[in-house]
Amino acid sequence: MKHFLDKDFLLATETSKLLYHDYAKKMPVIDYHCHLPPQEIAENINFNNLTHAWLYGDHYKWRAMRTNGVNEKFITGNGSDREKFEQWAATVPYTLRNPLYHWTHLELQRYFNIDTILNRHSAKKVYDEANALLASKEFSTRGLLKKMNVQIVCTTDDPVDDLRFHKQVSDEGFSVKIFPAFRPDKAMAVANVNAFNAYVNKLATVADTEISDIRTYLDALKKRHDFFAAMGCRVSDHGLEKVQADEFTMMDIKTIFLELRAGRQISEEDQRKFQSAMLLFFAEWDWEKGWVQQYHLGALRNNNKRLLAQLGPDTGWDSIGDFPQAEALARFLTRLDENNKLAKTIIYNLNPADNEVMATMIGNYNDGSVAGKIQWGSGWWFLDQKDGMTKQINALSNMSLLSRFVGMITDSRSFLSYPRHEYFRRILCNIFGEEIESGELPNDMAWTGKIIQDICFNNAKEYFHFL
Template structure:
């Protein structure tokens, strides 16, 4: 029987162990999509306690606590931090076979050197020990980052963001590149025209541009796109149920925008046309600058109206959706590709039933100009666990080139989440190790090790333009 979370965790064969320890373990981390707050990096803060760094904002843990019968006051409410942690510690033993059980203990071990299992009987000592360490100069936010061998971080930022914290980080000559990513979801969300108008009014101020037409709206947003580029941005990101690729005319979009500015309610057809037009223009700008564009597809958000009303969005009330993806995704990519204006693109899928769909769709638009130009991105959100990662790796292996995958990311709001890269690397090495020991791949450790290092680090390093930033 193997010990839990020993040095060979998730590595089932001697070949897997060799691939991981000799080739994968020491590769730097390029975390090209996350939700870390740049102000905390800029100010290099110390967290007050373990709850503050570990539970605040972590909707994965919040979902588990609710499922375990924990009252909301201990989750997003105003109960003392230590009591919130105690409720999490009481929940952890019930997360067996949920990835949270692995992540929790991996993070305790990697950041704090704690091998004890978290449970009510160990909660007090673990909380006090970790909280004391978090007060020291060795546990500032920047030390949490550099301690995990991180080379690049891309945050997720609205076009209205000043990027002042990214600028401060760069001025400080922090050894890790912390770059913004352009996330214009709010700029195209016309479901509530009153909300969108408030956004446009803010844009006028930030972009110093009067927005009185669709043309001037695009001009103002493109100014922000330029501003992001001037501050090191070379990636964009979109979180969508599905891609919008409706047919429209320029005159229709002009008329729809005028209705938006008058705060009139749009029809479903009008909403689809407007979102399609906005996505197309964003993609053209990304192509002009040679950015990488990312599309996170398939989440159905804010399912609980009561939960949304009580504690707001992004609090663990989202799930996998069953949207029809193929036709619109094909139309969207083809419209850009037909004019050779399709930039490097990563498509992330949330519904595992669509894995093969996404993998084959990506292959349709590779053109030989760059290895892995169109990527089926790593397992995301509900799928970034052992089973989900294996299914994604198998789909891309069967339908494309696993060897050109640009690796893993955290997609996290927590500074303790970087071991998810280790988790992915161990799973990858175990998968390849099994194939070698089964005789399904040649016993060429040197070549397979190179492929492992490419997936873990070098593919992303070559795919993005981070070295120029």
């Protein structure tokens, strides 16, 4: 019987072990999509304790605790940090076979060298040991990134962000490069007209320009896009239920914008037209600058209206949505491709039912100009676990070229989440190792090892041109 979380965790064959330990393990990390707070990197903070580092803002853990019957006082409420950690520790044994069980213990091992199984009995020991380390210089936010061999981090930033913390980090010459990513979701979120107008007003202030019509609105957004580029941005990102690609005219968009600025609610058809237009404008700007554009599709957000009203968004009330994706996505990409304005693109799906849709969609627009120009992104959110990653790897292998894949992301707000890259790499190496030993793949370790290293690091390095 193998021991839990030993050095060969998730590696079932000798070839899998060789691929991981000799090829994958040593590769640096390019985290080209995450939600780390730039301010915490700039200020190089030390977390107050393990609860602060681990549980603040982590709705994965919050959902598990609620399911385990933990009172909200000890999740997002006014319970003490020690009490919240004790409740999490008591929940961990009930997460068996949930990826949280693996991630929790991987993170304790990799960051703190703690191999104790976390439960209510070990909670005090684990908490105190981790807290002592978190107080040290080596466990500051920058220290945590260096500890995990991270080379590149792309945060997620609104067009109105001033990016002063990115500038501070860059000016100080931190060895890990921290780049912004342009995420203009609020700039086309027109279902709530009051929120949209408040955003337009804020944009006008930040861009130092008057916004009176669609032309000046686009000018202000383009000004911010240019500013992001000057600050080193090379990627954009969109979090959408689905891509919109309705037909529209510029007169339609001019009229819709004026209706919105007059405070009038617009129809769902006009909402789709406006979003369709804005997505095209953003995509064309990305193409002009040679950026990589990313589309995270399929989340059904803010479902529990009662608890959303109490706690706000991003507190654990989201799920997988079952939106139709293929037709509109194909129309959108086709419009850009026909005008020769299709940038390098990564498409992520949250619904596993869409795996083969995405794995085949990318092949429609890979035109030979760039290896892997159009990518199907890694399993994310509810799918960044063993089963989700395995299915993504297999579907991509069957229908495209896994060898050109740009690899894993954390998609996380936590500085302790980087063992997810290790998790992915172990799963990847195990798949290749098992097929080599079964005779499905040749026993060519030099070539297979190269492919593993490409997927873990080299492909992303070449694709994004960060380094």
